[in-house]
Amino acid sequence: MKRGKKYQEAAKLVDRTRLYEIEEAVPVLKKTAVAKFDETIELNIRTSCDGRHADQAIRGAVVLPHGTGKTVRVLVFAKGIKADEAQAAGADFVGGEELIPRIQNEGWLDFDVVVATPDMMGVVGRLGKVLGPKGLMPNPKAGTVTMDVTKAVNDIKAGKIEYRLDKANIVHVPIGKASFTEEQLVDNYNALMAAIAKAKPSTVKGQYLKSISIASTMGPGLKLVCNKY
Incomplete structure (x- = not known):
């Protein structure tokens, strides 16, 4: 898939060989969000759960401290x-x-x-x-x-958001907008991850989360450290 010039320039700011701490990722993420609209910042969390089994289907909700930046009807x-x-x-x-x-x-x-x-x-x-x-x-x-x-x-x-596994056992959730401050995005991330960690099914053994990536709507993804979970 061919990407535009803006995306290619933004991608140069991302080191694809490393795992970022959230505090390191957010400043990079804000620089890569160069669209003409206020991009949404979304997390993709790949789990080791098997959602086909009821006792491993993660679903819940959490109030993000700073909301999502979206007016919810x-x-x-x-x-x-x-x-x-x-x-x-x-x-x-x-x-x-x-x-x-x-x-x-x-x-x-x-x-x-x-x-x-x-x-x-x-x-x-x-x-x-x-x-x-x-x-x-x-x-x-x-x-x-x-x-x-x-x-x-x-x-x-x-700012309450719902999280749930999709068919590929991935959780996709927004944690704010590119216009949020770094502190607001980090706060929202920590609140969400605390809820996801708490929702770990007792039947899941070994590492619960396989990978976490974060990206703005039009920007490249950054891989995050997930061995805490």
């Missing part, structure tokens, strides 16, 4: 007093059964995270084929199936 499925609480907490959309045809038939997906109270999961379950493949299905492990909708909405708006 939250849809809450709730009724009665819980719907009022969600609205008061700043949810972008709140509703129930009446939203089903809008999502199913009209293809309405103008939201980034879906929260539901447990009593609404029967309704939300009917949207499994639409929300599931997009990773939008509420899940108790991620804190998106809860009676405490106020906390759920507040956490998400404050």
Whole structure:
């Protein structure tokens, strides 16, 4: 794949033969983010888990201290007093059964995270084929199936992100924007990695994480030290 001049220039700043500590990687990363927009900084964490086994499927959520730099639109499925609480907490959309045809038939997906109270999961379950493949299905492990909708909405708006294994047993997660300070990106990285380390399945023996790489949207990747995990 042929890369543009900007990418080739940025790639010269990266030493591909070494593993970087996060504090060393971030300054390099910021220099390589040269696109005309504020690039997202993303981590790719390759694990030794086998997600086909339920006891090795990593999934959870963590509130990044400095958020992701992205405005997150939250849809809450709730009724009665819980719907009022969600609205008061700043949810972008709140509703129930009446939203089903809008999502199913009209293809309405103008939201980034879906929260539901447990009593609404029967309704939300009917949207499994639409929300599931997009990773939008509420899940108790991620804190998106809860009676405490106020906390759920507040956490998400404050920078809560969900992490999960993909089919290749890799976790892909954003930890901020190129415009963040070095300290903010390091803080967010440490918060995320602490959560991933805590989520290590007891059935996984030996080294848990095989490799960690970090890159901006359009920039080259840097490999990080991962033997702490």
